[in-house]
Amino acid sequence: MIIKYLKKLKKNIKEHLLRLEYRNLSTKEAFEKIYDNKEWNRNSIKINSGPGSHEKLLTEPYIKFVSKFLKKKKLNVLDLGCGDFNIGKEFYKLSSSYLGIDIVESVIKANKIRFYNQKLDFLCLDIINDDLPNADCVIIRQVLQHLDNKSIKKILKKLDKYKFLIITEHIPNGKFKANIDKSINPLIRLEFNSGINIEKDPFNIKYKIKEELILKDSQMGGLHKTVLYTIF
Numbered sequence: 001m002i003i004k005y006l007k008k009l010k011k012n013i014k015e016h017l018l019r020l021e022y023r024n025l026s027t028k029e030a031f032e033k034i035y036d037n038k039e040w041n042r043n044s045i046k047i048n049s050g051p052g053s054h055e056k057l058l059t060e061p062y063i064k065f066v067s068k069f070l071k072k073k074k075l076n077v078l079d080l081g082c083g084d085f086n087i088g089k090e091f092y093k094l095s096s097s098y099l100g101i102d103i104v105e106s107v108i109k110a111n112k113i114r115f116y117n118q119k120l121d122f123l124c125l126d127i128i129n130d131d132l133p134n135a136d137c138v139i140i141r142q143v144l145q146h147l148d149n150k151s152i153k154k155i156l157k158k159l160d161k162y163k164f165l166i167i168t169e170h171i172p173n174g175k176f177k178a179n180i181d182k183s184i185n186p187l188i189r190l191e192f193n194s195g196i197n198i199e200k201d202p203f204n205i206k207y208k209i210k211e212e213l214i215l216k217d218s219q220m221g222g223l224h225k226t227v228l229y230t231i232f
Contacts, residue, residue: 014189019199022185027128027151030184039186041145051219053086053141058224063090065213066139066166070094070112071226075164078135080127080155081143085111091139092120099133101125128154137164141222144196145169145188147179149203152196155204165207171195172222179203190222207231 022030023196034040041051046170067090070077073208074096079088082100084107092098092115102108102121110125115122125132127143128151138159140205143151144167158163171178172193180194209230214223 004213014016015191018187019183019185023183025184027147027184027211028126031102034186035104035107041209050078050120053083055217055219058217059087061125062141062168062213062224062226063087065226065228066091067094068165069166070137070184073136073164075136076134077137077139078162079139079141080132082111082139083107084124085115087141089115089137092117095119097121097135099123099135101132103127114185125214130181137166138164141166141168141226142170144198146191147184149179151184152198152203156198160206160231163231165231166226167198167229168224169196169227170217170220170222171197171225173216190220195222195225 022033025033038087041054050217051058070091071094071134073093077091077095078095078207079091079098079100079101082088082102085100088098088100096119098120100108100120102122102124103126105124109121111122123133139154144155147155170188170190172190172195176195178195178197178200180189180192182189197203201209207229211228213226215226217224
């Protein structure tokens with residue numbers, strides 16, 4: 001009992017210190033720090049977007065789900081928060097064009113060196129504050145979960161011009177209060193039994209049809225929920 005309490009206390013202290021460390025940083029500074037400090041994978045010598053982008057039990061069913069959709073449509077795709085492109089690399093050949101966007105310049109530079117195709121390009125943008133390019137389909141995989149609600153609202157307001165939207169979020173397993181606010185840092189709402197649901201307050205996204213994929217995370221706990229929205 002004491003050992004369990006001490007472990008929880010240690011975890012809470014670590015999370016509190018991490019929040020303080022990122023408290024006064026801009027979004028760009030925060031994500032640059034996350035990659036520089038390898039917050040999502042300290043064992044990797046390369047730029048790494050974390051286990052959610054590399055764990056096969058989570059990535060392979062997701063890739064199959066999205067690929068099935070893209071094969072039927074041949075769309076112009078916008079990947080917001082493309083990260084190290086470990087997953088996106090499976091999609092661009094199925095698209096008419098594919099644009100990966102990230103706020104971290106070093107991530108974009110690395111992707112441009114590692115991946116080349118006439119259908120593919122990368123761009124360094126702040127998806128919260130910058131204008132977004134035109135496309136048919138937007139992919140946002142485990143990005144919103146790191147942002148505050150104000151930033152998420154600003155992003156979602158820009159997405160109604162896209163016909164298809166594929167959102168993935170790491171959420172608790174079971175009942176939980178959605179969309180509890182947080183600051184921008186490496187932590188996600190799962191830490192306090194919450195998660196992003198863009199269909200609920202304060203976001204309330206409007207859509208025509210949706211299709212879901214739900215995967216259990218055996219390492220970190222919770223679920224990885226992907227929703228394919230047809231907006232219009």
